[in-house]
Amino acid sequence: MIIGIEASNIRTGGGKKHLKKFVLNSLKYFDEVSFVIVSNKNVNASFLKNNRIRCISNSLLNSNSFLSFLSQLFFSNYYFKSNKCDIVFVPGGIFLSSFRPYITMSQNMLPFDNKELNNFGILKRLKFILIRVLQKKSFRNSKGVIFLTEFAREHILSKINSKINNVVIPHGILQQEYNNYKFQKDKFNILYISDFLPYKHNLNVVKAVSSLINEGYKISLTLIGAIDNKQYPKIKEIIALNPYLNDKIQVLGQLEYKEIKKHFSYSSLFLFASTCENLPFIVLEAISHGMPIISSNKSPMKDMIYGRDIFFDSYDFNTIKNTIANNLESEKLNKMSIENFNLSKKYLWRKNAEQTIKFLKSNI
Numbered sequence: 001m002i003i004g005i006e007a008s009n010i011r012t013g014g015g016k017k018h019l020k021k022f023v024l025n026s027l028k029y030f031d032e033v034s035f036v037i038v039s040n041k042n043v044n045a046s047f048l049k050n051n052r053i054r055c056i057s058n059s060l061l062n063s064n065s066f067l068s069f070l071s072q073l074f075f076s077n078y079y080f081k082s083n084k085c086d087i088v089f090v091p092g093g094i095f096l097s098s099f100r101p102y103i104t105m106s107q108n109m110l111p112f113d114n115k116e117l118n119n120f121g122i123l124k125r126l127k128f129i130l131i132r133v134l135q136k137k138s139f140r141n142s143k144g145v146i147f148l149t150e151f152a153r154e155h156i157l158s159k160i161n162s163k164i165n166n167v168v169i170p171h172g173i174l175q176q177e178y179n180n181y182k183f184q185k186d187k188f189n190i191l192y193i194s195d196f197l198p199y200k201h202n203l204n205v206v207k208a209v210s211s212l213i214n215e216g217y218k219i220s221l222t223l224i225g226a227i228d229n230k231q232y233p234k235i236k237e238i239i240a241l242n243p244y245l246n247d248k249i250q251v252l253g254q255l256e257y258k259e260i261k262k263h264f265s266y267s268s269l270f271l272f273a274s275t276c277e278n279l280p281f282i283v284l285e286a287i288s289h290g291m292p293i294i295s296s297n298k299s300p301m302k303d304m305i306y307g308r309d310i311f312f313d314s315y316d317f318n319t320i321k322n323t324i325a326n327n328l329e330s331e332k333l334n335k336m337s338i339e340n341f342n343l344s345k346k347y348l349w350r351k352n353a354e355q356t357i358k359f360l361k362s363n364i
Helices: 013-029 065-082 122-141 150-160 202-214 231-241 243-247 257-266 281-288 317-325 330-344 349-361
Strands: 002-006 034-038 053-056 087-090 102-106 144-147 166-168 188-193 219-224 249-253 269-272 293-296
Touching (some): 013 281, 013 349, 087 349, 102 122, 144 349, 188 202, 202 249, 219 257, 231 243, 269 281, 269 317, 281 293, 281 330
Parallel strands (some): 002 034, 034 053, 087 102, 102 144, 188 269
């Protein structure tokens, strides 16, 4: 069975991680499977040394996202037909090629969330609206769609208004052998890992933590992720107004995952304030490290993590503040850690590969 993978718009982050894990686990557990991957050099570099994978790229695929779609439109059909692919898998969600049959995947909730889109400027909104139009068309023309969560399936199908063959297959995570979480009372650090985007509410998190610190709570906050030019300057102002916060609130920017892993071990509580998610990788990674988590009161987070009184309204920094204050005791956090670590065990890359291959085979 030769599976084509159209990964024109997969470049970094969770999309790249899923693609790599899916392909390598499929090869490990299915001897009859081989792949033809059409993507950029950055993605293809993960697969070049495997003789059951053929990687294809061109100058359009290695330029910007718009030009990569031109490659998909004009060249993908030839790439997949000439390599005798039985079916094409489209993890990026958009497929403009005439090749049939294909299966696509929904990994991005933002184009289907008008409330969150309104927090962006006009050009960004137009971009996401175009993505929504192209994804809806791609979903309708596909043999089937893979959703990552039941929440995403219900929400997006309600926007499409047509019957589509579909299945829910969550991503996996790299399972940690042991739960190494340790409550650190003397250095109680709250960790939030997320790029600075409107729906991530980094600023409100800082307002909540700084208010608690000013009230005498012995806590600190570490923010990891690409900074922006809207929330970050305001965060700098908050810290500048109170020099005491310099040692208590750290904004570290983007870090490699090996560095991020260290911060899990340094922290007593993981916070996640995003209000628009499909299946956030960073939350999966946090529970696999046994982190107790407090989160925005949005799905799918409500279905992923354990605890009472752990959800807040990210638009109101006072509810974030109160939720933090209610989750500082070691006994409660240790219980949350144990339960989250156990929950992480259901997210297996082998299971992801097996279910995806089964769905692809059933639609040839």
